[in-house]
Amino acid sequence: MHRSLVAIAALVLAGCAASAPPPPPAPPPGPKAELGSWGVDLSGMDKSVKPGDDFYSYVNGAWEKTAVIPPDRSGIGSFQALAILSETRMKAIVAELTAKPVDKLSPNEKKLRDLYDGYMDETAIEAHGLEPAKADLARIAGLKTLKDVAQLMGSPKLSAGSLYGLAIGVDDKNPNAYSVNVTAAGLGMPDRDFYLLDNPDIVKVREAYKVFLTTMLDLSGAKNAPARAEKVLALEIAIAKLRWELKDQREADKMYAPMTFKALKKLAPQFAWDSFFSESNIPLKDGERQIIVGESTAIPPLAKLFAKTPVAVWRDYLTVQYLHSYAPYLPKKYDEANFAFYGTVLSGRTQQNDRGTRAVRLLDEHLGEAFGQVYVAKYFPPESKAKVEQLVANLLKAYEQDIQSLTWMGDETKKKALEKIRQFKPYIGYPDKWRDYSNYTVVRDDVVGNIKRSAQFDWNRDVGRLDSPVDKAEWGMTPPTVNAYYAPPFNSITFPAAILQAPFFDPNADDAVNYGAIGAVIGHEISHGFDDQGSKYTGEGVLQSWWTDEDRKNFDARTKMLANQYDAYEPLPGLHVRGQATLGENIADLAGLSIALKAYRISLGGKPAPVLDGYTGEQRFFLGIGQVWRTKMREGALRSRILSDVHSPAEFRVRGATRNLDDWYSAFDVKPGDKYYLPPEERVKLW
């Protein structure tokens, strides 16, 4: 007996069969899954890789060898494939609109059509030349004083770049009220590190940025562009030195410095704040209006820099920023100069998306809920919504059970965590109430004007409701978006229709795969409510501590370990993942995966999972997450990601999360000596 047990223990599957009842036979074939026969593209796997050495490549290695990134994309993989599908569907909607007689179009349809047609009419855009931007460029060229500069920077419709960001958001300490937010801004490249690092590849990016600045100034008609570009770059480098690092910009409490408008003026008197706010229409209440200031320690030195920079340099800076914003709607030479840097250098793309793709993206950006309404009617079946609602409910239940069983958290904090879980608000597919676009005017032949009016339309709404109750059901993403989010002040999780498809969610796939894919994505978003930042908000969405000091210390010690793990990953030579900047996402990945696995087990209702094609339920669960993150990225895009994105590169999201889960070790027989093996005491356990 003993002999056979020892022998069987060496063979994991047989061992299970000997000590447990035999697994049920595979269910009879139903409607076929989109990928493989039960949800995973087995042909994409590379079984020559040991799962413990590189789980990502084990799942995706064969796919990676043959996948080709289209020249107009910065990467390809599961997310990108769905994004392309969304674009194809949006194009189909536009084709139907175009086929309809104009007098049969609804007001929203007419706007979609005019915005689309105007953008597609490249002949007219070329013929107009710089004319549509002429008045704005003349205004920039005519700036005489620093007050003029500040006023233009605050103009809600211009998008000409600004040293400070001005936005209307939701007050983190009072989520029932809107807030006016001012934060440090001013950079043309995505993060301060692009200006400051010595890494030879980054130096090259900086050189390319200088070329971009020169080209744009040239195109604006400026004389002596190279010397002037040099000055703009020097200005931005000076701004970059004063800006906070990405990891500090993530700290919700540090980014919350409330003060009256009067106090802001006192904090940074060298900036013309009255001028800056003059076109905003924000009632300042005799200077008593509360402003939430972000990067507060950067605000005063930036104001000093503002005052000592000649107006002429600001004019050049604003000219470039303006042309950057509007280049996509101007003649080709502007569009291409802009793409050469932002598309090619920063994202590695060698070709623009075709015009039709760019046009539907434009509709999604400016009329997203009018367009999205048609999109979901056509492409989001009500059954999908019902099934995902059930999945979300299961994940929340699993979270609740998990919190109750935590050993590192005391009862007092647990009680609050459970309250928070019960207050989560899930939004699935599309918003219940669609946005009203009647105050947005679209003029077919005025593309630049359409973009400016869109910015003004958004701004007017925000200012108009500034002192009114918060619309908590409003969505921050459109239905054709392949993404999801957690909103701390609303304690809500939102899953647009376009992510609720294979390989994330496939109603015909095996449950284990769905739990490992969309289940982990749902778990990820819920976990943001409990990541290093989300955990600072209560279930009502108030930025206010609800943890005992001891529990917080415990939690911080665990997350510190996780940050250290990610700091060690090096996706590009000399460039490591930033463990602290990506911490919230890495926590969400790890916790989400762990909760999704619990939810999968609950769904089995005590019955053993079937074995399919030789894979156990748990193995299929992990294959699900591996496949979701299947991604191949261009080097430029990867570099931008590492420096300016709070998400770790896709492959490290898989490798980094799985190695902290005991169940992954048992599912794939991962042993000491395997590259991603971690001894049990080094595995981070959170939720």
Ligand SMILES: [Zn+2]
């Ligand atoms: Zn996230």
